[in-house]
Amino acid sequence: MKNMKQSKISISPAQRAGTIINYFVLTLLAILCLYPVWYVAVASFSDSNLLMQHNGLMLFPKGFSLSAYERVFSNPMILRGYGNTLFVLFFGLALSMLLTCLGAYFLSRKNVMFRKPIMILIVITMFFQGGMIPTYLNMRDFHLTGTLWGLIIPFAINTQNLIIMTTSFSSIPDSLVEAARIDGAGHFTVLFRVVLPLSKAILAVIVLYYGVQIWNSWFWASAILREREMYPLQVVLREILLQNSLGGMSTGVGVSDTESVAMSIKYATIMVATVPILCVYPFLQKYFAKGVMVGAVKG
Structure with missing residues (x-):
């Protein structure tokens, strides 16, 4: 004492x-x-006209108003866009995590034949890609255009996430894997009962990485989807922004009025798109720093 x-x-x-x-x-x-x-x-939450006139820092809403959110949620495509995004998020996240875990386990084993050449080929894909047009042609040939699966299957594995998870799996002591193998466990048993339970931190980080990537993606959705009923949330919100920014030209509204309305709607759409992801961070925060360090430092 x-x-x-x-x-x-x-x-x-x-x-x-x-x-x-x-x-x-x-x-x-x-x-x-x-x-x-x-x-x-x-x-x-600010009034669009007062917001347009304001310059500098702002700590409180300028004339509290929900008109921007009313305009956003009055679009019937919002709920449909949320549903499409949740579909892509659920199945895309499940497929990405499954394939990434399988690939990382394979590359983390020391006795795998041609392990280093395979790893080099995978790393090359981070710097050299086929390009937008060849990717679209491949998706068309595999009949992935015009369907939500075209947003899931071609982007199932992120090379950076695979490398981080491989590094994390490599840090697990070989004695644990060998003991399980001596007891008669196969590779799938070792992966799901030994490796993954010891890798909760890195799994949480990779889930967050994939989740943010899927939630924010909009380019390929706008490129391969033709039916508006299939648009994910990001494409729907982008469409709302474009409609409001160009609405003044077609309806005769003044340019300043159009800009003020578009500005308030822009902030409302940002909140609608980011709040769900922000709500996930507190649950994964305790794993985040530990998972990143394990996956990036140990080798």
Whole structure:
């Protein structure tokens, strides 16, 4: 007890000053990171005309209004877009995690034949790609255009995520795998009962990476889908923005009025698109830092 009290009392002024500076710098960085999110949130609830006239920092809504959200959710495609996005997210995430885990387990085994050449070929795909047109032609030949599966199957594995997970699986002691193999466990048993339970942190991180990637993707959806009923949420929101930005030209609304309405709708659409992903972060935060370090440092 005396040693503990002495250790608490023996903090030098320089250490206290360093601690205060660290807290100050970290608080300032937190404010710089959180303020843009707060600005978008309060702007989405602001009156469009007052928002257009405002310049500089904004801590509270300018004339509280829900008109922007009413315009966004009045579009019947919003709920359909959410449904399509959840379909792609559920099946895409399941397929991506399954294939990434299988590939990472294969590449993490030390006795795999041609392991290094295969790994080099996989890494090359990070720097050299076939291009947009060949990718579209391949998707067309495999009858993946015009269907939501075209947003899932061609993008099932991300090379960077595969490498991170491979590095994490390689850090698991070989003695655990060998003990399971001696007990008669096959590769699938080792993967699902030994490797994956010991890799919860990296699994949470890769789930987050894939989830954000799928949720935010819109380009290929707009390129291969022709029926509006199949549009995911991001394409629907993009369509709303384009309609409101060009609506003034077709309806005779003044340019300033059109810009003000489009600006408030822009912030509302950003909130609609990002809030679901932001709600997931607190549940995965405790695994995030640990998972990234395990997957990136150990080899």
